[in-house]
Amino acid sequence: MxxxxxxxxxxxxxxxxxxxxxxxxLAMAIGIAAIxxxxxLGYGLQKTMLERITTAESLLTLDVSTVDPEVLPLNEEKLxxxxxxxxxxxISPLATLPGQITLGSLTSDTTxxxxxxxxxRLGGIxxxxxxxxxxxxxxxxxxxxxxxxxxxxxxxxxxxxxxxxNLFLTVTTETGEEKLxxxxxxxxxxxxxxxxxxxxxxxxxxxxxxxxxxxxxxxQIKVKVSQAKFLSEVNEKIANMGFMVSxxxxxxxxxxxxxxxxxxxxxxxxxxxxxxxAIGMANxxxxxxxxxxxxxxxxxxxxxxxxxxxxxxxxxxxxxxxLGGVGGIVINFSASHFxxxxxxxxxxxxxxxxxxxxxxxxxxxxxTIIFSILVGVxxxxxxxRRAAKLNPLEALRYK
Amino acid sequence: xxxxxxxxxxxxxxxLGKSNEVVALEDVSLKIYPREYIIFYGPSGCGKSTLLxxxxxxxxxxxxxxLVQGKxxxxxxxxxxxxxRRLMIGMIFQAYNLIPTLxxxxxxxLPNIFGGLxxxxxxxxxxxxxxxxxxxxxxxxxPAELSGGQxxxxxxxxxxxxxxxxxxxxxxxxxxxxxxxxxxxxxLREINEKFSKAIILVTHDPFYLDxxxxxxxxxxxxxxxxxxxxxxxxxxPFEEIRLIKKAPPxxxxxxxxxxxxxxxxxxxxxxxxxxxxxxxxxxxLGKITEAQFREVLDRPFEKGGVGLYRQTAESFGxxxxxxxxxxxxxxxxxxxxxxxxEIDIRVKNLRRFLLEDWAGxxxxxxxxxxxxxxxxxxxxxxxxxxxxxxxxxxxxxxxxVGLNRxxxxxxxxxxxxxxxx
Numbered sequence: 001m002x003x004x005x006x007x008x009x010x011x012x013x014x015x016x017x018x019x020x021x022x023x024x025x026l027a028m029a030i031g032i033a034a035i036x037x038x039x040x041l042g043y044g045l046q047k048t049m050l051e052r053i054t055t056a057e058s059l060l061t062l063d064v065s066t067v068d069p070e071v072l073p074l075n076e077e078k079l080x081x082x083x084x085x086x087x088x089x090x091i092s093p094l095a096t097l098p099g100q101i102t103l104g105s106l107t108s109d110t111t112x113x114x115x116x117x118x119x120x121r122l123g124g125i126x127x128x129x130x131x132x133x134x135x136x137x138x139x140x141x142x143x144x145x146x147x148x149x150x151x152x153x154x155x156x157x158x159x160x161x162x163x164x165x166n167l168f169l170t171v172t173t174e175t176g177e178e179k180l181x182x183x184x185x186x187x188x189x190x191x192x193x194x195x196x197x198x199x200x201x202x203x204x205x206x207x208x209x210x211x212x213x214x215x216x217x218x219x220q221i222k223v224k225v226s227q228a229k230f231l232s233e234v235n236e237k238i239a240n241m242g243f244m245v246s247x248x249x250x251x252x253x254x255x256x257x258x259x260x261x262x263x264x265x266x267x268x269x270x271x272x273x274x275x276x277x278a279i280g281m282a283n284x285x286x287x288x289x290x291x292x293x294x295x296x297x298x299x300x301x302x303x304x305x306x307x308x309x310x311x312x313x314x315x316x317x318x319x320x321x322x323l324g325g326v327g328g329i330v331i332n333f334s335a336s337h338f339x340x341x342x343x344x345x346x347x348x349x350x351x352x353x354x355x356x357x358x359x360x361x362x363x364x365x366x367x368t369i370i371f372s373i374l375v376g377v378x379x380x381x382x383x384x385r386r387a388a389k390l391n392p393l394e395a396l397r398y399k
Numbered sequence: 400x401x402x403x404x405x406x407x408x409x410x411x412x413x414x415l416g417k418s419n420e421v422v423a424l425e426d427v428s429l430k431i432y433p434r435e436y437i438i439f440y441g442p443s444g445c446g447k448s449t450l451l452x453x454x455x456x457x458x459x460x461x462x463x464x465x466l467v468q469g470k471x472x473x474x475x476x477x478x479x480x481x482x483x484r485r486l487m488i489g490m491i492f493q494a495y496n497l498i499p500t501l502x503x504x505x506x507x508x509l510p511n512i513f514g515g516l517x518x519x520x521x522x523x524x525x526x527x528x529x530x531x532x533x534x535x536x537x538x539x540x541x542p543a544e545l546s547g548g549q550x551x552x553x554x555x556x557x558x559x560x561x562x563x564x565x566x567x568x569x570x571x572x573x574x575x576x577x578x579x580x581x582x583x584x585x586x587l588r589e590i591n592e593k594f595s596k597a598i599i600l601v602t603h604d605p606f607y608l609d610x611x612x613x614x615x616x617x618x619x620x621x622x623x624x625x626x627x628x629x630x631x632x633x634x635x636p637f638e639e640i641r642l643i644k645k646a647p648p649x650x651x652x653x654x655x656x657x658x659x660x661x662x663x664x665x666x667x668x669x670x671x672x673x674x675x676x677x678x679x680x681x682x683x684l685g686k687i688t689e690a691q692f693r694e695v696l697d698r699p700f701e702k703g704g705v706g707l708y709r710q711t712a713e714s715f716g717x718x719x720x721x722x723x724x725x726x727x728x729x730x731x732x733x734x735x736x737x738x739x740x741e742i743d744i745r746v747k748n749l750r751r752f753l754l755e756d757w758a759g760x761x762x763x764x765x766x767x768x769x770x771x772x773x774x775x776x777x778x779x780x781x782x783x784x785x786x787x788x789x790x791x792x793x794x795x796x797x798x799x800v801g802l803n804r805x806x807x808x809x810x811x812x813x814x815x816x817x818x819x820x
Contacts, residue, residue, distance in 0.1 A: 005512040012500045298496045301457060302557065303485030304513040306477070393457045396496070 001308050010315040013288065021320065024284045028324025031277030032372055033331035035270030036360060040336055042263030044359035049259075050252060058124025059249045060089075062223045062231065064238055072242050074218045082223060085237050087230040092118040093218035099167040101147070101203060108150045110143075111202045112167060114215060119204075122222040124248065130159045130193030136208040140192035141165070147201040148194055155194050162188040165205065167213070183213060274375065277324070282379035285317050289383045296387055297395030306388040313384035314377065321376025325369050332360060400636050401469065402430040403565060403597055404454055409463035411449050411620075415761040416770070417754045422669070423449045425620040427463070431599065432635040433564060436591045438608055439601045441617035447601045448569055450617070454599065455490060455567050456483055459762035467565075485514050489558025489596075493570035495550040497542040497557075503529070504538045507556045514561070528556040532586060548579025555586060559594070566590065568600040572607070584610055619669065674705045679719060689720055746774045749817065753810050761800075769800045777814065787811055 001009075013021050064082065066074045074093070083091045095114040100107050119125070120132045120142075133140040141163060148158045167183040189205065207215070225234045228249065235245045289296075296309055336358035344354040411424040424446045431437050439447035452458035453465055456472045465472045467487060475483060484490075497506045505512075507525040529535045532552040534545075542550055551571060558566055568587065572580035588610050591598045600611070608614050612631050616624040627633060665672070675696070682692040696712035698704020707715065739747075750771055754761070761767050773790045776782045782790070791807035793799020802810070 001513055008505070009512065016500045294496075295498055298492075298498065299509070299513070301455075301484065301490050301496075302513075303481060303510045303561075305481040308513045393452055396457075396492070 001311065006311060006315055010312050011319065013316060017288075020284060020287075024281055024320055025323045025327055027277040027280045028321055028372065028375070029327030029331055031270075031274035032325050032328025032368055033335065034273035035267060036328055036332035036364065036368060037335055037358070038266035038270040039263055039364060040332060040358040040360040042259060042266045043361060043364075044336075044357045045262070046256070046259035047359045048355050048357070049255065057121055057224060059252060060224050060226075060228060060231070061122045061124075062225070062235055062238065062245050062247045063220060064223055065220045065244045067242070067244055069217055069219065073216075074221060074243065075216055078241070078243075079218070079221065081241070082221070082238060085234055087226050087234055088223055089226045090118065090122070090224040091221055092116050092122050092224075093221040094119055095207070095215045095218050096220075097167050097169065099165060101141075101143075102164040102166070103151050103153075103161060106151055108147065108201070110147055111200075112165070113202055113204045114207050114210065115204055116207055119222060122224050125195060127193035128196040129155055130191070132193050133204070133206050136206055138192075138206050139187060139189050139209055140206065141189040142193045142195060142204040143191055144195050144197040144200055144202050146198050147203060148191075149198075150201060158191050158194065161191050163191060164188050165203075167210070169213075183210075185210065278375050278379045281317065281320065281324075281376070282383065284320075285313065285380050285383040286386075288316075289313070289387050292387070293390065293395045293398040296390050297392050297398065300390070300392035301396060309390075310384045310388035313387050314380045317380025317384070318373050318376035321372045321379070322369070324376075325372025328372065329365055329368060336360070400432055400634075402466075402635075403433045403435075403468060404431040404599075405429075405466040405469075406450075406454070407464045407466070409450070409453060409465065410461050410764075411446070411453060411458060412461045412764075413760065415461060415764070416750055416767045417760065418751060422620050424453070424460075427620075427622055429615060429622060429625070430635070431597060433597055434591070434595045435613065435634050436588070436598045436611045436631070437600070438611040438614045439599070439617055440605065440608060440614050441603065443603055445617040446620040447603075447617045449620075451567055451569055451599060451601050455488055456480055461762065462764045485510055486561050487563050487565060489555075489561070489563045489566045491551070491554050491558050491566065491568040491571045493573040495542070495547070495554045495574075497550055497553055499542050501541075502538070503534075503540055503542065503545070503553050506542065506553055507560055509557060510560050525556065525560060528559055529553075532556055546579065547575050548582055551575065551579070551583050552586060555583070555590070559590070559596075562594075563596070565597045565599065568598065570601055570603070572602075572604075671700065671705060674700075675715075678705060682719060683723060689716065692716055692719070742775060742778060745778060746771050749774050749778075749814065752817070753813055757806065757809075759806065763795070766795060766800050769798075773800065774814065777818075784811060784815055787814065 064074070066072050079091060079093060082088065092115065097112045097114060099110060099112045101110055113119075116136060117132065117134050117138075125132070127142065128145065130142075132142055143158075145155060148155055151158070153161070165185045167185070169181045169183055171179050171181050173179055189209070195204075223234065223238065225231055231247060231249060235247065238245050296304075299309065300306075340357050343357060347354060406427055406429045409424055409427040410422070413421040413423055427446075427450060439450055441447050449458060453460050454467075456465075456467075456475070460473070467483065472480070472483070490496075498509065501509065504522065504525055507528065508522070526535060526538065529538060532555060534549055534552050534556075537545060537549060537553070542553065545553065566587070571587065572583050575583060584607055587598055587600070590596055600607075602608075608626075609628060609630060611628055612633060613628065613635075614626045615622045616626065667675070678687075678692060678695045681687045681695075682689070687695070693712050693716040694704075696705045696707045696715055697709055698706070700706030705712075750767075753770075753774075761770070770791070773782070773787055777784075777787045788807050788811040789799070791800045791802045791810055792804055793801070795801035800807075
């Protein structure tokens with residue numbers, strides 16, 4: 001039987017029994033959509049979370065810190081040694097100093113993170129509003145939202161405000177005493193961006209804006225390796241030097257495991273809905289079989305083979321299931337669109353951020369199509385076999 | 400001339416091996432020659448349709464053989480059978496059996512849809528067939544929009560699409576008014592003459608018998624007479640056809656009173672007559688006493704007796720005793736059925752027990768024999784449970800009974816249960 005004729009014979013049901021066929025497709029579509037929506041929710045949550053905390057580069061980055069700066073300081077020499085380790089692509093050190101920020105008449109204590117612009121990139125740090133500084137000697141400062149709050153500033157208005165910076169340095173005198181020195185930086189900085197952190201108060205300033213101040217020790221550096229597969233190797237080498245090493249990718253791996261579990265649980269709910277739909281479809285096909293028994297008898301009597309009959313039935317259920325799959329995808333996208341819009345409206349109203357809650361990866365769509373056709377095969381195969389095996393004479397007499 | 404269809408000792412028994420066995424065809428033999436127009440004629444239930452479907456390969460004979468162009472249908476593979484239905488025969492039914500959801504043209508082309516596109520079979524051919532049958536204007540209509548006569552002509556076109564040498568028609572005008580019926584019958588005759596097709600037609604209406612070359616009269620599953628139509632020139636080989644022709648046809652007016660008289664005199668069903676015969680045989684052989692004989696005649700049919708009224712049983716008993724007393728000498732000459740051994744009885748009972756509440760039924764006598772044989776072997780302990788099930792499950796062509804796996808398993812389980820007792 002040619003494909004054209006197969007289509008012609010199998011798809012008559014769309015015209016002869018439009019309501020029944022449409023309902024079967026709808027049931028199937030809802031089943032498929034249930035799976036899709038649940039799994040998309042799992043993926044959406046995962047994606048949103050990970051996008052907040054990571055950039056692609058931060059996943060290739062190791063955090064190196066020292067246990068005791070007195071015994072094993074992270075100084076220039078160590079930095080150059082680390083940067084020479086095989087497969088290390090880039091390093092970015094970070095120094096911390098306590099200090100004060102003055103804005104207008106207000107002064108607030110805070111912690112200064114003195115860094116290169118690359119630190120943001122490697123650390124996966126993004127600005128909530130405004131921008132991060134891009135040059136080593138830019139007179140810009142990036143502050144946390146907690147710090148902005150302590151100045152009673154609305155975040156939008158804080159941007160581009162001029163501030164003055166005082167740094168507190170601990171200096172060891174000749175007698176061995178430790179003394180606090182205040183380094184006033186004359187030229188004001190302008191706030192270029194704000195990082196979303198409601199808890200900690202800190203400010204990032206570019207490392208080359210501190211004039212003569214020479215920083216020789218770093219409590220933390222970021223080390224970026226060229227490829228993910230070298231992470232553990234480089235990790236080990238640095239750890240052997242006595243430093244503490246941690247990486248975001250480890251954390252992400254853990255988080256992903258949890259999300260995988262969530263997706264499976266959500267997917268299972270969807271599968272139940274799909275099973276119900278598949279049973280409904282098998283039922284429809286069986287009813288169709290009974291309805292067409294006489295017709296099958298006629299066809300067999302005039303020369304249809306068992307295979308022809310089986311193919312006709314199977315094709316029909318595959319097409320119904322396929323359309324159910326397509327319908328499911330459409331329902332999924334419209335439902336998640338509306339749900340997302342609704343939730344975001346609510347979130348903005350309550351002062352939150354808008355998020356993408358549903359994410360349907362392309363492979364999931366492809367998988368859904370193939371899976372729905374498979375469901376069609378499974379729910380169609382038994383009625384199809386039964387139809388094929390009918391005795392033509394008994395089928396002819398069936399009324 | 401070689402016959403296009405030859406039937407040898409064909410029998411069809413429904414519900415084979417069960418207590419409600421029905422003999423639909425019994426020992427039918429016939430030959431049909433190419434281009435012949437044959438009518439199977441008889442009252443309803445005489446087995447004429449069953450015979451037709453056997454020839455078409457849609458019914459499996461219990462015994463005997465159907466040869467089409469010298470090839471036995473029973474030896475056809477599944478694929479050969481499909482090809483046979485597709486290319487060798489065309490089917491026309493009483494209920495037209497068009498597909499209601501397909502237009503006329505697609506209905507005509509339907510065999511070709513399954514057959515794969517065979518060169519020369521095309522829309523043009525379908526249209527020219529419809530034109531020859533005078534219904535070319537209906538090409539794009541659905542069957543429900545056509546009159547019965549028109550529908551039947553569409554069905555004829557469908558049967559002719561592959562140019563098969565044989566057409567089967569099962570009461571083709573049974574649903575039609577006389578005007579439409581005449582058109583359809585004339586069409587069939589024209590197809591027989593101009594297209595040189597053998598036509599085998601089943602009818603219970605004596606009005607159409609003149610269309611045929613030969614008419615096979617049927618009754619109770621047998622062909623009772625083969626009548627040559629003197630108005631049509633015969634096709635078959637001289638000896639066979641003429642022989643029948645020479646036998647003086649019984650005049651119709653004589654036949655009817657006789658049939659009626661027979662009807663009046665023997666108002667018993669076939670199974671009843673059989674049991675009566677069996678009981679008489681037993682009595683003749685002295686297997687049962689006179690009293691037992693009468694008891695058997697009187698006992699209800701369901702309980703294995705003949706099921707006659709008390710008085711009838713008494714009077715039959717007396718009559719038989721009288722006849723027997725006078726013809727004692729015949730005893731030796733009657734061919735004696737070997738009495739069944741005890742194991743045979745057990746086998747038979749067990750087989751009936753197995754078949755009784757099975758929804759399906761056996762088709763061939765050989766299947767029944769194989770089943771009996773397997774039961775016997777199991778009873779004698781010559782095969783084990785596994786082997787028994789295997790024999791039931793094995794396809795017929797490989798020497799098994801050919802049951803499906805579940806049925807074989809069920810039968811085995813049931814049998815083993817009874818063996819445990």
